[in-house]
Amino acid sequence: MSVTFFLPEGEIPPDVLSLDVDRDWEWFRNAQQAWILQTCLRLRAVGDDVVLASTLPQAGVLVFYAAHKHLVRRLWTPQSRCLLVAVRGDRHEVDIGDVEILQNPRSAQPPRRIAMPHWPQPGLIARERSRGARLENVAFKGVRKNLHPELAGPEWEASVQGLGLNWQGPSAIGEDQKAPREWRDFRTADALIAVRPPRRDAYPGKPATKLINAWLAGVPAILGPESAYMALRESELDFLVAADANQALAALRLLKGDPARYRAMVENGQRRAREFDVAATTRRWQRLLFEELLPQATTLQRRLSPRWRRAVGLCRRLVGARAGR
The missing domain is CATH 3.40.50 (Rossmann fold)
Structure with a gap:
């Protein structure tokens, strides 16, 4: 059997x-x-x-x-x-x-x-350790429909650039529906953002995969208050919470201005990653x-x-x- x-x-x-x-x-x-x-x-x-x-x-x-x-x-x-x-x-x-x-x-x-x-994520490539606490590239690993509208337009990209950062936004999936290569590649990603469009029920069916991938990749994450993420959150070092563009920008400013916090989030994520x-x-x-x-x-x-x-x-x-x- x-x-x-x-x-x-x-x-x-x-x-x-x-x-x-x-x-x-x-x-x-x-x-x-x-x-x-x-x-x-x-x-x-x-x-x-x-x-x-x-x-x-x-x-x-x-x-x-x-x-x-x-x-x-x-x-x-x-x-x-x-x-x-x-x-x-x-x-x-x-x-x-x-x-x-x-x-x-x-x-x-x-x-x-x-x-x-x-x-x-199968075949995940972790962030390059040599980048240290450098914060230059902000990434979203997913498709546009799963990103908050405030983070999907030119105004958001301009706001990120105003902080001296680069925005690596949603990917287009081709006709073959293969997952884009950049979804697994975190080598030059310095922060991950994953904030879905707002919903009252906090997405009870969605997983915490983006958080787990960020932990494994050694990248601090800024995430929406989804139920799967919040269920795993033990401290502020696990991820920063943002429900909209203003809160996401505030989280980026915090990470950029506090290298010690950045390093602590990476170290904490590597510890938490062993659970998943x-x-x-x-x-x-x-x-x-x-x-x-x-x-x-x-x-x-x-x-x-x-x-x-x-x-x-x-x-x-x-x-x-x-x-x-």
Whole structure:
């Protein structure tokens, strides 16, 4: 009895088992590849008994991405006894899953909804140590829609230049949808900014990946008050909080005028990064899959099919909505 990672046949790359996650980082550009394919390959690399397949096993643990729930439901047969583990990402509840994996700890509700940090950026290149506490280049590693409008126009760039700094803004993703190279390259980045458009719910489905990448890269971060970031914040050395352009500029002035704080944030980030690097995240997956979930899978008996579980979930939410009126 083993752990199977599910991807539709058309989404499994050719010669998939020859891929190296950090060498072939461009393959891991969307959620299902980042969560399903990457996790499978990372665990295989350390010798764990895992399988990548486009069919459902009759036993063991099946890990699939939320976007593929309809296909998993269609492939289910009465002979299936596998424990269904749905990686939700930032999608809606997956009723057919026995267990859901969420990327934001604030939304977790064990034992059914379990938080798991997103993998760091594959192939990440850290900031050059020789740059010391120099603050010249301010970077955003992402697409424009995920950046606060006040930080996406020429006025913001002019304000950054007014501080004597360079702005390395949003990247354009080409037609092939490959992740831009600059997303993984922090060699000349001296500060990272990641402030999304404002939202009352503080983005409960989003992960803390940009913070973890900044820690690993040795770059101080200025981040919006998102729930995933705030859940990890232990002190002001973890990151500076900014909800808009004015607060982001104030944070840059603080870093520029206080080299000692800059160095302290880098050192603190390197310490915190050990909690979320590839080795630590691998151990989290191993404990969850092989120590907690696989033993549960051995005791499964005949139960409701995913179709019936979906119907039960819909009824439960309908009753809850009526009760809340």
